[in-house]
Amino acid sequence: MSRLTRRNFLQVSAGLAAFSGIAGTPKEAGASPGKEALATLIDCTRCDGCVDHDVPLCVAACRERALNRIPDPVDPIPPLFPRGMIEDWSKRKDVYDRLTPYTQLFIQRADVPVDGGIRTVYLPRRCMHCDNPPCATLCPFTANHKYPDGSVVIDPDLCFGGAKCRSVCPWNIPQRQSGIGIYLEIMPTLAGNGVMFKCDLCHDRLLNQQLPLCVEACPRDAMVIGLRRDIMKEAERRAAETGGYLYGLTENGGTGTIYLSPVPFEEINKVVEKGPGRPHFDKVSRRPARASLMETSVLMSPVIGMGAGLTAAMLAVRNRVKKKGEGENDD
Amino acid sequence: MTDRVIEGKNLVRRHSVLELVEHWAIALSGLLLILTGLLELPIGKRYYVTEIPWFSWSGDFYTTLTIHYIAAVVFVAASFFHVFYHGLLGEGGLLPRRGDLKESIKVIKTFFGKGDEPPFEKYLPEQRLAYMGMAFIIAMLIISGLVKTYKNLLDPQLSYAVTSAATWIHNIFFVLFIAAFIAHIAALVIKPNRPMVRGIFTGTIRLDYARGRHSLWMAALERTKTPSTDDGRGGEREEVAGTGARKDGHVLPGEKPDPGNETGSERTNDKKEEL
Numbered sequence: 001m002s003r004l005t006r007r008n009f010l011q012v013s014a015g016l017a018a019f020s021g022i023a024g025t026p027k028e029a030g031a032s033p034g035k036e037a038l039a040t041l042i043d044c045t046r047c048d049g050c051v052d053h054d055v056p057l058c059v060a061a062c063r064e065r066a067l068n069r070i071p072d073p074v075d076p077i078p079p080l081f082p083r084g085m086i087e088d089w090s091k092r093k094d095v096y097d098r099l100t101p102y103t104q105l106f107i108q109r110a111d112v113p114v115d116g117g118i119r120t121v122y123l124p125r126r127c128m129h130c131d132n133p134p135c136a137t138l139c140p141f142t143a144n145h146k147y148p149d150g151s152v153v154i155d156p157d158l159c160f161g162g163a164k165c166r167s168v169c170p171w172n173i174p175q176r177q178s179g180i181g182i183y184l185e186i187m188p189t190l191a192g193n194g195v196m197f198k199c200d201l202c203h204d205r206l207l208n209q210q211l212p213l214c215v216e217a218c219p220r221d222a223m224v225i226g227l228r229r230d231i232m233k234e235a236e237r238r239a240a241e242t243g244g245y246l247y248g249l250t251e252n253g254g255t256g257t258i259y260l261s262p263v264p265f266e267e268i269n270k271v272v273e274k275g276p277g278r279p280h281f282d283k284v285s286r287r288p289a290r291a292s293l294m295e296t297s298v299l300m301s302p303v304i305g306m307g308a309g310l311t312a313a314m315l316a317v318r319n320r321v322k323k324k325g326e327g328e329n330d331d
Numbered sequence: 332m333t334d335r336v337i338e339g340k341n342l343v344r345r346h347s348v349l350e351l352v353e354h355w356a357i358a359l360s361g362l363l364l365i366l367t368g369l370l371e372l373p374i375g376k377r378y379y380v381t382e383i384p385w386f387s388w389s390g391d392f393y394t395t396l397t398i399h400y401i402a403a404v405v406f407v408a409a410s411f412f413h414v415f416y417h418g419l420l421g422e423g424g425l426l427p428r429r430g431d432l433k434e435s436i437k438v439i440k441t442f443f444g445k446g447d448e449p450p451f452e453k454y455l456p457e458q459r460l461a462y463m464g465m466a467f468i469i470a471m472l473i474i475s476g477l478v479k480t481y482k483n484l485l486d487p488q489l490s491y492a493v494t495s496a497a498t499w500i501h502n503i504f505f506v507l508f509i510a511a512f513i514a515h516i517a518a519l520v521i522k523p524n525r526p527m528v529r530g531i532f533t534g535t536i537r538l539d540y541a542r543g544r545h546s547l548w549m550a551a552l553e554r555t556k557t558p559s560t561d562d563g564r565g566g567e568r569e570e571v572a573g574t575g576a577r578k579d580g581h582v583l584p585g586e587k588p589d590p591g592n593e594t595g596s597e598r599t600n601d602k603k604e605e606l
Contacts, residue, residue: 084377132487142498162373294400295484301404305411313419
């Protein structure tokens with residue numbers, strides 16, 4: 001029912017058809033699920049925030065999955081030593097206006113002043129699935145990993161909930177639920193603080209050739225997922241066609257989530273509510289920077305050491321030979 | 332190769348300046364790696380480290396990572412230098428030998444008053460074993476660390492198996508590295524070993540201690556009659572082997588007159604025990 005044959009999956013050879021409501025077969029991606037990088041286009045010219053619904057449909061679908069996957073925390077949640085804030089969202093599962101462990105996707109509303117009036121833009125926010133995700137590369141326990149299909153996935157069985165991923169994420173996306181996870185089995189008071197949660201692009205569903213739930217749930221086809229190169233092309237095409245603006249192409253060195261908006265993101269960023277669980281739309285440069293001098297030096301250091309060792313050894317041998325020669329001459 | 336007696340000062344040179352530089356480059360960068368490695372865990376803020384004066388950076392993972400990288404450049408380069416330099420020169424005095432394990436147990440027993448110490452070479456058998464252990468830990472840390480750096484630099488999508496293996500090898504050997512560091516320091520606290528401590532700061536240890544405890548090394552050193560010019564004071568001197576007297580009978584300026592049968596002479600050792 002929710003196989004990738006739905007129109008929401010951008011067809012490789014007939015991208016336009018995919019957006020015009022004609023169902024087709026995404027042969028290339030469908031043939032090797034999980035192996036090829038995917039990306040998502042979030043078309044905010046189409047999203048209406050599901051204002052007629054109590055909860056936007058994409059948010060509701062995502063939340064349903066989270067509710068089924070996140071266990072109830074222990075009661076009471078162990079206190080932290082010497083300090084640290086317990087983050088318990090289990091009693092506030094119906095918070096929809098920000099990211100939480102249970103709301104891994106929410107709709108951000110931007111009332112942007114345009115030509116003397118106000119243009120309201122709805123922006124579904126979730127993990128950007130960066131090309132170079134610092135949350136994954138810097139996780140001390142490999143509890144967070146970027147897979148070949150482009151999804152960045154936290155393993156709840158390995159995560160200690162230290163929230164380093166949230167600190168290093170340019171948008172501070174991951175959210176913590178204390179009182180669950182592996183840390184309870186080790187030193188719950190001294191180390192760890194739960195499990196971090198964020199959108200994983202429905203990685204398990206993608207492997208089964210199913211669409212992410214949010215993409216599937218959207219009644220206006222505001223979200224499309226497809227092969228990365230096709231999504232990038234489509235985003236550029238739509239932006240050119242509508243005079244729209246794109247976000248996510250270059251942010252943090254490139255991401256797997258491209259937003260298309262009818263108004264500039266600088267203007268959106270000025271008016272959206274920002275703060276914990278409510279990400280910004282700033283320009284973001286990649287961190288750690290690609291091919292930074294420091295990292296390159298680390299990779300070169302064995303060669304530097306070898307070269308210096310070889311040179312010093314040769315000099316030492318030469319000195320010895322020289323000394324020996326001088327000694328013989330003295331004799 | 333620089334091992335030699337400096338008798339006028341009751342000293343024997345145990346480490347060359349180059350070896351001291353190698354040791355301290357690895358030791359100090361290693362300590363910085365331990366510190367910044369610990370701070371890669373989210374503990375800076377939680378454990379008030381960020382509130383220690385001058386340590387506000389400790390909660391910023393990008394800063395700690397940059398410092399980790401800087402220290403890693405020194406650590407890795409110095410380690411590779413060490414292996415290549417001494418390896419190419421065939422200097423293997425710190426490499427374990429057959430029977431070292433048995434000997435080590437005997438020696439450790441003597442620390443608790445059981446039995447007498449056997450005569451030692453330049454290095455104690457447990458020093459040779461500890462060296463190999465530390466070298467193995469460092470090798471694993473370097474290999475896994477380079478893989479992690481490569482992942483961060485060039486390939487964030489490196490396979491989960493490789494990434495996970497590198498991460499856990501790095502974490503496990505990080506703990507072992509801290510344990511080995513503590514053991515290394517603990518060994519220096521043991522009373523009979525204390526006279527060796529000055530060696531890693533000055534390059535020299537007391538001659539009477541060396542003759543008493545490292546008699547095999549000293550015997551080899553003193554068997555050799557070799558002229559030396561590397562005494563830091565210039566001038567070539569030569570000792571009449573076994574007599575402790577120099578041919579010219581001259582005492583150089585700044586050198587104490589010979590106490591007992593020791594003269595201001597130096598001997599070098601052809602034995603390759605620098606490593």
